[in-house]
Amino acid sequence: MPSTAFVALVTCFDEDERLNLDATRAQVRRQVAAGNGIMAAGTNGDFSALTFDEKVDLVAAVVDEAGGRVPVMANAGTPATYETTLLAKEFDKLGLAGIAVITPYFIACTQDGLERHFTAVADAVTTPVYLYDIPARTQNHIEPKTARRLAAHGNIRGIKDSGGQQETLSAYLAVGRDTGDFEVYSGPDHLVHWSLQNGAAGCISGLGNVMPETLAEIVSAFDAGETARAEAAQERYTAFRTDLYGLGYPPALVKRALWCMDPSVGASRQPALLPDLTQDEAIREILRRYELL
Structure with missing residues (x-):
């Protein structure tokens, strides 16, 4: 099966912080042109x-703007199972390729609690459900043995791993190999090529908002067996990631870098990163260095 690169799409806002769907649709068209799938309402989407x-x-x-040209997932995760299930049911009506469910945040969960949470959501919808692990942000982690049990559910199709630990990603990939139908998507931008080489179905990347063509090239080159080209694209992607994320909180910097390229995307809702002339110039310098501005 061809690998799939999903971009965790930014959500665009007006100057008064209202949702700007026209600008968001423009970003969808940009990703479609690059050939990337889309994850809506994720971490990089101010969910x-x-x-x-x-x-x-x-x-x-x-979903409407993508028009079936690329697959679209959306994150339905909230702190409570009740609201997550209600939102997933609304998403279930929209024709998504998958519903991602981030681990609950603020509420400390046991592994049993996580298993009950994901099972309840998967039971409530027909759209395939994907676990979403990002412990640095939610403080809750899906242990590989829990993922293995959940993989047996008929409507839990895979996992997005944004933990950044290669050992954990390897354990999730082992679940995929053992079950044969559990898809693993890598979240860390620097592990896209490595994860594909080790059996991942693809990736879900925030940095692809800024470098959609480079992300698409990693995946297309890998699928074509062009290892040197895939490695070169990954090196460029990783180097840009290192430079940009060195300035601060990654999702805010991705949005701000995209704003420097196209102000129509707007700023993130407060209390996220505020405009800073010094930081904006540092971002622009990085963008110029990579010929993105």
Whole structure:
């Protein structure tokens, strides 16, 4: 099967912080042109700053704009199983390729609690469900043995690993190999090629908002068996990641870098990163260095 690169799409806002669906649709078209799939309402999409209804409107607009040309996933995760299930049911009506469910945040969960949470959501919808592990942000981690049990559920199709630990990613990949139908998507931008080489179905990357063509090249070159080209694209991607993320919080910097390229995307909702002339110039210098500006 061809590998798939999903971009964790930014959510665009007006100057008054209202949802800007026209600008978001423009970003969808940009990713479609590069050949990347889309993850809507994820970490890079300011999902925690969106209301329930905004998430539904956002995902509906993204699916409509993509028009079936690339696969679209959306994150339905919230701290509570009840609200997550309600949102997943709304997403279930939209024709998504998958519903991602980030681990609950603020609430400390046992592995049993996580298993019950994901099972309840997967039971409530027909769209395939994907676990979403990002412990640095949620403080809850899906242990590989828990992922293995959940993989036996008929409607839990895979996992997005954004933990950044190669050992954990390897353990998830082992679950995929053993079950044969559990897809693993790598979240860390520097592990895209490595994860593909080790059996991942693809990646879900925030940095692809800024470098969509480079991300697409890593995947297309890998699928074509062109190892040197894939490695060169990954090296460029990793180097840009190192330079940009060295300035601060990655999702905010991705959005700000994209803003420097196209102000129509707007800033993130507060209290996220505020405009800073010194930092903006540092970002622009990095963008110029990589011929993105």
